[in-house]
Every structure is written in C-alpha cells, then in structure tokens.
Amino acid sequence: MIYAAEFFIKEPNTTQIVSMHQDLTYWGLGAVDGLVTAWLSLSPATPASGCMDFVKGSHKNAILPHTDTFDQNNLLSRGQEVAVDVAEADKQAIEIHPGQISLHHGQTIHGSGPNTTNDRRIAAVIRYCTPQIGQKSGATDYASLVRGTDRYNNFTHVPAPAALFDAPSLGLYQQIRDAQARVMMKGAQKSTGLYN
Ligand SMILES: O=C(O)CCC(=O)C(=O)O
Numbered sequence: 001m002i003y004a005a006e007f008f009i010k011e012p013n014t015t016q017i018v019s020m021h022q023d024l025t026y027w028g029l030g031a032v033d034g035l036v037t038a039w040l041s042l043s044p045a046t047p048a049s050g051c052m053d054f055v056k057g058s059h060k061n062a063i064l065p066h067t068d069t070f071d072q073n074n075l076l077s078r079g080q081e082v083a084v085d086v087a088e089a090d091k092q093a094i095e096i097h098p099g100q101i102s103l104h105h106g107q108t109i110h111g112s113g114p115n116t117t118n119d120r121r122i123a124a125v126i127r128y129c130t131p132q133i134g135q136k137s138g139a140t141d142y143a144s145l146v147r148g149t150d151r152y153n154n155f156t157h158v159p160a161p162a163a164l165f166d167a168p169s170l171g172l173y174q175q176i177r178d179a180q181a182r183v184m185m186k187g188a189q190k191s192t193g194l195y196n
Helices: 167-184
Strands: 002-010 018-021 035-041 052-055 066-068 080-082 091-093 101-105 110-112 121-129
Touching: 018 052, 052 101
Parallel strands: 018 080
Antiparallel strands: 002 121, 018 110, 035 101, 035 121, 052 091, 052 110, 066 080
16 A cells, blocks of 8 residues: 655755654654655755664664654754764765655654755655554545455545546545654644644
C-alpha cells in the first residue's frame, strides 16, 4: 500500500534543513518493519545540494526520544530532532541522481543539510507499507492499495483521483491530511506552520 506521497523541495541557495530523526516517531503506527520510504531524486542530490545523511544500522534502535525544535528553518512538521548526539563520523551522505532512489526504514536515523547550489533539490517521496501495520491511536488512517489484496482492513482505502485536481479527490486529500496531522501534532506545544 502507499501510506503517503510528498515532495521535499529545497530552493537554490537556501538554509532549510531536515534535522536528524526517525520517521515513525509521531505517525502513530508504532515501531514497525512494514514501512519503507522510497526517496526518488528528481534533481542531483549531493552533499552540496543537501542530500540525505543516514546513520548506518540505526533502524535496529527502538523509537528514540525526540525534541521538538519548531525551527522555521526545518522542513519537518514539528522540527523534531532525535535526542541523541549523532557524531558527524556516523553520518553517511547518500549522493543520488535523477531517476535513482534510496530506500529507508521508518526507524533509520536520517536528515539533510542546506542546498548551497544554484539548482533546486527536488525529491518525490513515496512511503510504502504492508497492510498488516495500522494506526495505533484509534484514529482512522488511510492508504492506497497498489498491488495484492488487503486482508487486514486497518486502513481506509484511498482510490486514485478521478481527474487532476477534481474537487472530491481534493476534499478527501484534506480529510486525510487533517486526520494524519491530528496524530502527528499530538502533544506539540506549537506548529511550524506545515499543519494548522
Ligand atoms: O528530503 C529530505 O531531505 C528528507 C526527507 C525525509 O526525511 C524523509 O523522506 O523521510
């Protein structure tokens, strides 16, 4: 199933970063193996343009405590940062080029630096999950079946949009976003503006 699809765009010569974090921290899905992010590079992702840095083997950790920084310079919803010191030597920059993907587990510690180049750094991110996992907070959660059969019914199935920007699909998108934001922003003292 596709759990989420989004763009991570850094404009040329900007300071925005993604702090080191584990994706599963605030998603309400628990510590699960059944979720992987495919990060598709649509422009060169290099150390200079702010490619992702990963901590090798870090997916074997539990979900670690995170601190909300609410830093406007951070592309994450609450500016969350893993509350452990990650040594520079433990970060592995993964340089990839248009058409290539990297895959990361939901507990892998990762982040990225600023884009210091004259080109946009653009990634299309697709988060795939197995139907066995599901929202643990009790809230309704959503995913799109892309192959096989869902025998678990943990997610409300999202159909493909009937047409580009058609009103019912946009309405459903807003409903999904609101539901996921409520889980993701639970307990947050404020917002970085990504979710109201
Ligand atoms: O695009 C980035 O720099 C970070 C993306 C990210 O954290 C993710 O896809 O989980």
